[in-house]
Amino acid sequence: MSEDAVNKTKKRFIAGAVCPACSEADKLTMWNEDGVPHRECVACGFTDTLNEQGLSVPSELGTRVNQQAPKPAAAKVQTVQFFPNPKLKKPAD
Numbered sequence: 001m002s003e004d005a006v007n008k009t010k011k012r013f014i015a016g017a018v019c020p021a022c023s024e025a026d027k028l029t030m031w032n033e034d035g036v037p038h039r040e041c042v043a044c045g046f047t048d049t050l051n052e053q054g055l056s057v058p059s060e061l062g063t064r065v066n067q068q069a070p071k072p073a074a075a076k077v078q079t080v081q082f083f084p085n086p087k088l089k090k091p092a093d
């Protein structure tokens with residue numbers, strides 16, 4: 001039950017956290033790098049980073065990305081157009 005000062009950079013398990021990749025509970029560890037929280041799942045090896053908004057940013061690139069411009073999610077709008085068929089069958093007279 002001894003808490004060392006090392007803990008501030010050590011990985012700590014997040015109690016109750018569920019891995020977004022393998023859905024295992026209590027397998028996620030968390031640590032800070034340069035004030036940026038990172039997470040890692042010890043069960044499946046999934047890692048991600050949390051951005052300023054606390055959103056998960058999967059770290060697949062392997063490169064250091066310090067500048068992340070907050071981009072609003074592009075709203076995908078599906079437009080459906082109906083073209084009335086000009087060759088509609090007219091009732092024969």
Ligand SMILES: [Zn+2]
Nearest residue numbers: 019022041044
């Ligand atoms: Zn996992």
